[in-house]
Amino acid sequence: MxxxxxxxxxxxxxxxxxxxxxxxxxxxxxxxxxxxxxxxxxxxxxxxxxxxxxxxxxxxxxxxxxxxxxxxxxLPAAVIVLNREGVVIDCNGYAVDFLGEPLLGESWWQVVGRSLQPVFDSPHERQLRDGRTVNITYSALGNGAEQLILLSDVTELRSLQNLLARQKQLSAMGEMVAGLAHQVRTPLSTAILYASQINTPGLSGEKRLQFSAKILERLHYLERQVNDMLIFAKQGRMAMQDFELQTLWLLLADSADALTCDFTLEDRSGIARLTGNQDALLGALLNLLTNAVEAGARRVILTATAGEEGDLSIEVVDDGPGVPEPRRERLFEPFFTT
CATH class of the missing domain: 1.20.5 (Single alpha-helices involved in coiled-coils or other helix-helix interfaces)
Structure with missing residues (x-):
């Protein structure tokens, strides 16, 4: 128990x-x-x-x-976004208004080719099909995989700038009248003097030919002055075309024969053809030669060389006294004279 x-x-x-x-x-x-x-x-x-x-x-x-x-x-501007391949992936309404459709999914360079035309004197501006002018700005987005393009309408701004430039040009033309009159009066008086001598009784044929050549040379000078004034009146807008460089040298050498100096032309460029305005370039070079001779130069050397990108570089050197320091700032004023 x-x-x-x-x-x-x-x-x-x-x-x-x-x-x-x-x-x-x-x-x-x-x-x-x-x-x-x-x-x-x-x-x-x-x-x-x-x-x-x-x-x-x-x-x-x-x-x-x-x-x-x-x-x-x-925003009063066209905004366009491109991907890495340059294809439009986004845009706003102004982009469609500026460039038209189709836009999304299109290659940007195809859009440029169909809707934007180059502007003569501005690499950052293009002209739309309706005549408006736009400024183009490129910038990278994020890590650089995408690109932002901004197109701003600068038509009115350019019109105002052109108007202001025109007013300044008219003012400058008024100021240059006295200088131009001086440059025209001297060769004109010389031509009149030689023309009056041609009718001198008993003047030999050789003298008549010399006087005729002098008159022709002065008339060519007057023609250059008129051409320069026309170029200035057109605000520097000139027709561009291809021309033979050798033709320019021959015309320059022929005109330089009438100048009382030892003129040497050395072409080291190896360039056969140029794109530009032959008459304007010839006139500018002749003006340099004439100015050098009128300043007292006895020897003038023109040297032409080729630039890094195939452009032409021209250097004119003379043995004259040079341009006084106070006048150098006015060298590029139209028709400036002393």
Whole structure:
């Protein structure tokens, strides 16, 4: 009986220990579950905050994108975006107005070829098919994979600039009248003098030929002055064409024979043909020779060489006294004389 009681007591103690361990485990499990619930709650709060922040960021980005689209639409200029291959991937309404359709998905250089014409004296400007003038600006976007092109309508600005240049030109033409009159009067008086001598009784045939040559030379000088004035009146716009360089040298040498100086022409360029205005270039060179002789030069050397890109470089050197320092600033004034 005592043995049974001892066994029961041992089982009771074991059961008590088991209940105690179970209670401790349950308490630990409850604490762990509570901690897990707290972590889940914290994570949910963080997730909600991150989600709200992301939503706010997306809303702000959408608002910014909408503002940018509105600005691009209202901007009085054509905006075009190209990808790495030079294909138009985005543009605003002004781009379509300037360049026409199709535009998206088109090669930019094909668009340029069909809608933009070069401007004679401005490499950064083009002319639209309707006659408007636009300025073109290129810039890289981001990492350089895309390119932004901005076309601004400068038609009115160029018209105002041309008007201002025209007014300045008219003012300059008024100021140059006195100088031009001086340059015309001297050769004209000389031609009249020689013409009056031709009718002198008993004048030999040789003298008549000399006087005739002098008259012709003075008339050619007057013709150059008139041509220079016409070029100035046209604001320097001249017809460009190909011409033989040797023809220019022959015309220059023939005209230089009438000058009282030792003229030497050295062509080291190796260039056969040029693109430009032959008459204007000839007139400019003859003016340099004439000015040198009138300033007292006895020897004039003209040297022609080729530039790095195949252009022609001309250097005129003489043994005259040179241009006084105070007058050098006025050398490029039209028809400036002393």
């Amino acid at each position: 005592e043995t049974f009681s001892y066994h029961q007591q041992w089982q009771a103690e074991r059961l008590t220990d088991a209940f105690r361990a179970f209670n401790a485990l349950s308490e630990n499990l409850a604490q762990s579950y509570q901690g897990l619930e707290e972590q889940v709650t914290a994570l949910n709060r963080e997730l909600a905050a991150a989600r709200d922040e992301r939503v706010n960021t997306l809303i702000e980005k959408e608002r910014l994108a909408s503002r940018l689209q509105q600005i691009l639409a209202a």
